[in-house]
């Protein structure tokens with residue numbers, strides 16, 4: 497473990513102050529890492545904790561604290577600023593060659609549409625998070641740094657990782673604390689369209705908007721052999737209840753203030769956060785009356801979630817992200833990888849073409865289907881192949897038209913276009929329509 501003492505916070509008060517800065521006012525003191533994931537050196541960037549010298553480490557340097565089951569680290573002083581946590585369960589740097597990525601959690605303001613922005617949890621300040629492009633069998637190391645005041649994890653959805661790398665809080669790891677860097681190591685397998693998302697406070701964190709694509713390429717991809725293609729596109733389907741997101745972020749800020757107060761008074765206890773070593777302990781606490789569960793108090797964190805904005809790759813129609821524009825030429829196959837990064841069910845319909853549904857959940861289908869509408873359940877990924885045989889401008893959209901709206905106004909939301917690049921003089925070209 498690699499501790500940098502300068503990076504610890506100076507006081508509980510400073511901790512509360514930084515919570516305010518990060519959430520309430522957006523006055524982040526940290527820089528966003530702009531670069532997409534790439535092979536990058538694991539250099540430390542401690543700028544968000546400057547001037548915090550002289551702090552006592554909450555855990556002795558070098559002392560492993562992730563060894564036990566349900567280790568309750570959450571309660572051990574709470575402060576893990578600057579910690580660099582290496583869980584067990586994967587080969588060391590000496591054993592295999594790792595390709596290293598750095599990623600961070602950050603609250604960022606995001607523009608869905610001109611005139612419509614909202615604050616959300618993000619990876620690297622962007623919605624969606626950066627796309628990983630790796631080769632099957634490659635060893636991957638991801639240093640995930642938490643630059644927010646809330647807990648997070650990363651779950652590698654559909655990737656067969658060792659369980660200690662699975663990113664499920666209190667089942668496979670303690671949540672990543674504010675200021676902590678957690679290192680995920682695993683081999684990229686199996687090949688296919690996969691994704692990653694936060695698994696802490698999932699209804700809020702995953703949907704708005706801690707998710708991103710994790711594409712594992714293979715040298716002998718049967719889909720590429722059957723449908724030779726040069727270009728592929730990734731579409732992450734998203735839905736947002738921006739009011740829910742605002743309410744939850746504000747509630748979180750309030751909760752952090754309370755934690756800081758209790759911590760200052762030395763009254764922070766596991767039950768404050770509903771943490772128990774096992775089910776029997778929880779049961780006893782309820783039976784004795786020492787603990788009133790949140791669902792009885794009516795304080796369950798997942799309140800009404802009614803998405804009012806929908807999108808693809810962080811944008812709502814007519815603001816189409818360039819990555820979502822399906823460019824095609826006559827006689828060309830393109831591959832479209834669709835990932836449902838939210839909680840809704842979407843039925844993507846392509847005009848003017850019969851595409852081939854070739855993979856489900858990243859895995860090639862033995863019997864591909866010719867379709868023009870494909871349903872994508874929450875948590876699933878779908879790969880389709882489109883052949884360019886009908887030049888024009890074609891919409892590709894959720895056929896649940898309630899999701900093709902912006903705040904209830906049609907058209908909008910989950911709509912993109914497939915565009916033939918080689919049309920000499922199209923007789924009609926798209927314009928922008930905001931209300932119909």
Ligand SMILES: [Cu+2]
Pocket residue numbers: 617647648649694695696697701702706
């Ligand atoms: Cu999270």
